[in-house]
Amino acid sequence: MTMTSKEIIKKYIEFYKSKNHVEIPNVSLVPENDSTLLFVNAGMFPLVPYLIGQEHPMGTRLVNIQRCIRFEDMDEVGDNRHTTAFHMLGNWSLNDYFRQEQLPWVYEFIFEVLKLDPERTYATVFGGGPEVGQDEASVEILKKIFAEKGIDPNIGERILFVKGKNNWWQRGDAVGELGGPSSEIFYYIPNDSSKGKGQDLLANEEAFLEIGNSVFLQYVKTEKGWEPMSMNNIDFGGGLERIALAVQGKEDIFETDNFWPIIERLQELTGKGYKNSSEITYHMRIVADHIRASVFLGMDGVLPSNKDQGYVLRRLLRRIVRSGKALGLEEGISVGLVGIVVEMFSWLYPQLPELQSKMEEIFADEEAKFRKTLNKASKEVEKFLSSIKEDAPLSEVEAAQQSAVFYQSLGYPAEDFFADLKERNINLDEKKFLAESKRIFEEHKEKSRVGADQKFKGGLADSEEITVKYHTTAHLLHAALIQVTKSHATQAGSNINSERIRFDFNFDRLLSPEELAEVEKLVNEKIAQKLPVKFEILDKEAAVATGAMHLDLDKYGDKVKVYYVGNSLEEAFSKEFCGGPHVENTADLQPISIYKQEKMGRGVV
Known part of the structure; x- marks a missing residue:
């Protein structure tokens, strides 16, 4: 035996x-x-x-x-x-x-x-x-x-x-x-x-x-x-x-028994035999290895992200999607496989069964998001790849430049673009390509930061009067969300134009009707109080010490502009790192009405 x-x-x-x-x-x-x-x-x-x-x-x-x-x-x-x-x-x-x-x-x-x-x-x-x-x-x-x-x-x-x-x-x-x-x-x-x-x-x-x-x-x-x-x-x-x-x-x-049960489930899901072709074997191996590794990472508390361990998990899950697509699986790969890994290793890791549903939810969400990116980018990427001529081979620098375009316009990662090149037998030096991609990304990031810091301006592309009012209202909304939810509910993004405000924040659930009503009431109270809106220019460390809300500190220069709503920075209802512009007093604003709330992704409302 x-x-x-x-x-x-x-x-x-x-x-x-x-x-x-x-x-x-x-x-x-x-x-x-x-x-x-x-x-x-x-x-x-x-x-x-x-x-x-x-x-x-x-x-x-x-x-x-x-x-x-x-x-x-x-x-x-x-x-x-x-x-x-x-x-x-x-x-x-x-x-x-x-x-x-x-x-x-x-x-x-x-x-x-x-x-x-x-x-x-x-x-x-x-x-x-x-x-x-x-x-x-x-x-x-x-x-x-x-x-x-x-x-x-x-x-x-x-x-x-x-x-x-x-x-x-x-x-x-x-x-x-x-x-x-x-x-x-x-x-x-x-x-x-x-x-x-x-x-x-x-x-x-x-x-x-x-x-x-x-x-x-x-x-x-x-x-x-x-x-x-x-x-x-x-x-x-x-x-x-x-x-x-x-x-x-x-x-x-x-x-071996470390992987074969996953391969067997893949054969059931795809209707394809493991040894039917070298391509099928190749992609089934990738899926089997990566889902096992993803479950172990998820077990140890790693979540998909763009940094450190979370980025490795995100890459593993994205590669599962790519190889799953090659096998004819268009959805639900992780949900179909997490349970098998849990079943295989729960004797060694008894905590796995209770974590299974949470991992399935997280992995499925990440899978769905990447599929949207993949589908959105596929036509543009394919169009570019088809334009490459055999007598004019692509260099690592040219490929990285095009990859940067796809990333900025479509959110398509450099690693996945490189995988597309590889599938088309366009053989480039991966280290050179990724190094050049990173250089372009950092250069673009620095330009964006310098542009935002210049004369402490930025924040809004549209400086019409109504848009400026909405910008100040967004600050009040942010502060009210934190107060009502009793959380750090940090800003995850926003979109402000002359029509409306869309404010994205990090929170793990939708707000209740009562909470939404309380947020709306609190913002409108601050508008009615006719509070002054002021700013101070501080060294970054001093600005952080005030408790002002901010995004990733790497995005800011050595000096920052802190806008606050209230009679003083110390007692302000709202204070944030911001380039402006803003109104001078909340009396210039109109009462708000929250008309829509939805999940923007995992952990973002």
Whole structure:
């Protein structure tokens, strides 16, 4: 009977507990107290303080299973082994045991517990560098391990010395960083009689799969270079999904129990077979990987946005929509798949079932918004792509310039435009394209900010008398919304012209009729009180200290104009960063009537 991933995890934890290890928690993907790292991307991340000498409260021998994400692999997903989210089996020695125990133990687990074939198993060791010599000690241990299995441990085939960074791990280049040689475990995946013998491991990555890596953390970076440190630590990491591929006898990671139930549901939803064509296989892999990663991010509190972790989630969901469209799915992909992921992993993450409906709602909303953008942009993008001539190839700069046009006019992201180019076999350097796109975006942003700051003007394109009145009324409306809802209800946008005001604000529900009536009453009271409308020009920090409402501070210059409604800035009913113009007194305004309210998107009314 095939061993499941759940059983692999259980057996791994039990094995190392039998070696006096203590299990430590599987922590959130969002790092605590480290803004330099977007995601937990390795099992050792939470242990860094203890690897450099701090005493761990649970002892010197630790083991766990840790969820991880490496979003830099996002564009690689679609082959038979790359994924964005994965689980890392890890064990650590904090200046306790070293390679003499670690290597025999990990191979014991692989051969005796997982029952993997020793003849298909290969090892690499550090082949030396300018400052540290080759790892002869590990080679002697490995020779004995393979020999005990009746396998010739010949150097250059079964055990390989590898020079350079492949078998050297370091956290960074700064003085004080840790580093050390490593020994990787490779497994020959193809189901043929050679079992990898006589083949070049390093030149055949498709056949030989890395399933684990033992790092011997024994060096520290000093001003002079790498020098031995006072501690000898072990950091082992083994990718669960890859180990499952080997244990379950598969050649495709998406056919393991970590992904296959999602693929099966996709086959039901699309009416297409996973192996019907290479294109179908490719897009089903993307959807399966990305929905799994999205659920893990949603579980850890990440919401779609344009920044940091939220932007990665947004990209994952958008790529699901694109690949879903290629599979013929025009709606409801996330709702159709979130439940499968919850069902698959609720044994490991018991909080998932209660979060399912919320994630489905958030993902479906994001999916619907992007579909509108996709549909709106598709004709214009297709028109442009069709105009490209074979004898006049597109450069990265030209593509980025056109991408900026699509983003500003249609809200179409640069990453998606690049994906369109790729689908049309227009092969550009992605890093150059994205770097140029970012440069154009920042340049446009700076121009907009300078324009807004010039003479402290801005805010309104239309300065007709009625529009100026509506602008001041919008400030009163904003202040009233905050007071009535007893929330921060920050402004999300607005549109003011000579016909009406549309005011968008961040709030998680529609207002009740009673609340709307109270907002309307409060605004009209302030108009009737004939309050003065004034402004002060302040340093940005001083302006913030007044409590004046504002948008992202990066949008403003060093000095800002604060408009306030009331007899003084300190006691004002409304005060906001604003370029104006405004009326001089609320007596110039007319009473308002709120005639419509609707949801503008998730969390915006």
